[in-house]
Amino acid sequence: MKEPLWTRDFIIVFIFNFFIMLAMFLLMVTISGYAIDEFGISTSNxxxxxxxxxxxxxxxxxLTGHQLALMGARKIMYIxxxxxxxxxGLYFFAGNFWMLLIVRFLNGFANGVATTAVGTIAALALPHARRGEGIGYFSLSFVMATAIGPYLAFTLLDYVDYQMLFLIVFIVVLVASVFTIYIKTDNETIDLTREPKPRFQFLDKEALPVATTILIICLAHSTIFSFIALFAEERGLGAAASYFFLINAVMMLLTRPFTGRLMDLKGANIIxxxxxxxxxxxxxxxGNATTGWMLLLAGALIGLGYGNFQxxxxxxxxxxxxxxxxxxATSTFFICLDFGLGIGSYIFGQLVPFIGYGGLYNSMTxxxxxxxxxxxMVYGRKEKYLTI
Structure with a gap:
């Protein structure tokens, strides 16, 4: 008989992760417009x-990865x-652009701390034999927020101002936080009365080689977030672009649970x-899209390819x-993912003046x-010899 996936703790962290990711995307796609309107700064700033x-x-x-072994994931999640x-709450008091940058940095820091702990608890709440399937389901909380957040943000701004949007986001986070009280799952921690305090680590040596692959792939994927709107505008595909991420998310929602289960049964290579x-x-x-259907097909293929690889x-x-x-290991994975997404668009954005957006996307192959x-090199050729 299969051990259950949808335990109480797994359901709670799924809901909590969805809401904190929703809050993140509600502001991620609107904060640039707010900064321009409120403080009159340049687009680059x-x-x-x-x-x-x-x-x-x-x-x-x-900073969180090392502390999880010392303090426990649940305590880190509460922090x-x-x-x-x-x-x-500090968004209401950011009276100038530099204060806004400080608030955004601290808000991002909190996101890194909370989501690393929540991802750890989600993994520990799953039966080991079904972790691939379970992580596939858990990651859908992020996918749903990706699909709903940007659409909801722009829809809300048709009816409310930025201050009201900040209030809505604050309430979402406050309500979501209530769920964490009921979580019981935690990781093993080091007993410092019996063992010496371990040296500081922020990367897991077992996970790092595989995690480098997501770093490389995210270098390419960063160009989707940063330039897809500009690319669509350049080619007159703005109407189709509004559905790009929706199609992308739908493909992930439809396939991730099945691919995760297949990994548990047959290994990672088959996916x-x-x-x-x-x-x-x-x-x-x-890179060669000239019509709306080609752009949406690319969105579907990216959801199917990147979504399941991730x-x-x-x-x-x-x-x-x-x-x-x-x-x-959870922290290691997300560090590599964030690093790839963070620097990829800056690095490859330098190519746009020379090869254009179409050339950029073709080069991402x-x-x-x-x-x-x-x-x-790091895993695929050795999978049949490994027991995971």
Missing amino acids: AGLAAGIFIVGSLIGRI GTIMFIITY VYPALVVYFFAYLVL SIIQALCIKLAERKNVGL LIVLAGAVMYF
Whole structure:
């Protein structure tokens, strides 16, 4: 008889993660416009208001991974949740652009702390034999927030001002925080009365080789978030672009639970290699898109390819780690993911003046190939000899 996935703690962290991700996206897509309207800054500086959140999140993850083994994931989650509530409240008091940047950084830091702890608890609440399937389901909380958050944010701004949007986000976070009181799952912690305090670690050595593959793939994926709207506008595909991320999310929602279960039964390779092939062709379609249906097809292929690759690599990092290091492995995965997303668009954005957006997306096929080679070297060629 199968051990259940949807336990009380798993359901709670699923709901909580959805709401904190929803809050993040409600502001991620609107904060640049707010900064321009409120403080009269340039577009490039407004982009900094959005991007510095990722920097804060990355630092939060780096510091959290080590502390999970010392304090426990549940305690870290409570700390991160309190920080979330405080930092979302600080948006009301950011009276100038520099204060806004500080608030965004602290808000991102809180996000890194809370989501790393919540991801750890979600993994520990799952039966080991079904973690691939369970992580696939858990990651849907993020996918749903990705699909709903941007649409809801722009819809709300048709009826309310930014201050009211901040209030709505604050209430969402406050309500979601109530759920955490009922979580019981926690990770193993080190007994400092019996063992020496371990040296500081922010990366898990077992998970890191596999996590580097998500870093490489996210270098490419960052160009989707940063340039897809500009690319669509350049090619006169603005109407179709409004549905791009919706189609992307639907493909993830439809396939992730099944691919996670298949990983548990047959291993990661059976999903990863096809996903990377699909992702490779997604960039070819996108780079050469001249019609709305081609743009939406690319969105569907990206959801099918990147969406399943990302969740399988997350599950694999957790499965490869020792149980006591599940939190550190979760942190390692997200550090690599955030780092790739954070620097990719800056690096590859330098190519746009020379090869254009279409050329940029076509060139991302080379990055996908590099990610496939890395995966083969660090894990794929050895999978049949490993027991996970």
